[in-house]
Amino acid sequence: MSDAEKEALEGVKSSDWLAEEFGVRFRYNSIDNTEANVIVDPEESFGITESVDSLSLHAGSTLAIMDPDRAKGIAFLPEGLTPEENKWGNAVDQGVYHGGGIDEGPYVAIGKKELGKSAFIGDSSPVEDATPKYRNEEHGGQKRTYDGFIDKDNGQLLSK
Structure with a gap:
């Protein structure tokens, strides 16, 4: 983190707003x-x-349902996953926590609060296309993206 970024974050307090x-x-x-x-x-x-029937995941995450009265998982990873085979190469985390399945937590979840509805997906790849118009902040090179909208049933899910 640069000095300017550290300065910009000075005094910012962490919260668990999304869970709350x-x-x-x-x-x-x-x-x-x-x-x-x-x-x-x-x-x-x-x-x-x-x-x-299936959704793709490229360097993404699962979610934890903190309040099942407000949120519910609707798409999950299969069971039997391992950190060695399913971890993103650049990750600092271990990858799969619980071997996949329901215990891993949902990849896609929906929620309801008062009159509103919400949806959450653990990866940006399903909504991307292969023509990025922005740069990688670390080295300035063109950002690599996946044409995820047409992969698996990503577009079908996202068009709902």
């Missing part, structure tokens, strides 16, 4: 090139999972 407001917390497990193919039935997801 919406009942979810993003994990830092940095899972790579993995398919989330444990999908809840559309009747349990407001129809969001209709025609969704």
Whole structure:
């Protein structure tokens, strides 16, 4: 972190706002090139999972449901994953925490608070295309992205 960045963050207090407001917390497990193919039935997801069989995950994370009265997982990783095979190479975290499955936490979750609805996904890759128009902040080179919207059923899920 640069001195300017440290100065900008001076006095900023950490909070768990997302968990407090919406009942979810993003994990830092940095899972790579993995398919989330444990999908809840559309009747349990407001129809969001209709025609969704699998989603791709590239250097993303799972979520922790902190308040099941406000948030619910709708897409999960398969069981039997290992940190050695499913960890993003640049990660400082261990990768898979609990071997995948329901215990790993959802990759996609939905929530409801008062009259509003929310959705959470543990990776930016599903909404990207292959034509980035921004630069990598570390070295200034063109940012590499995935054409994730057309991968697996990502576009189907995101168009709901």
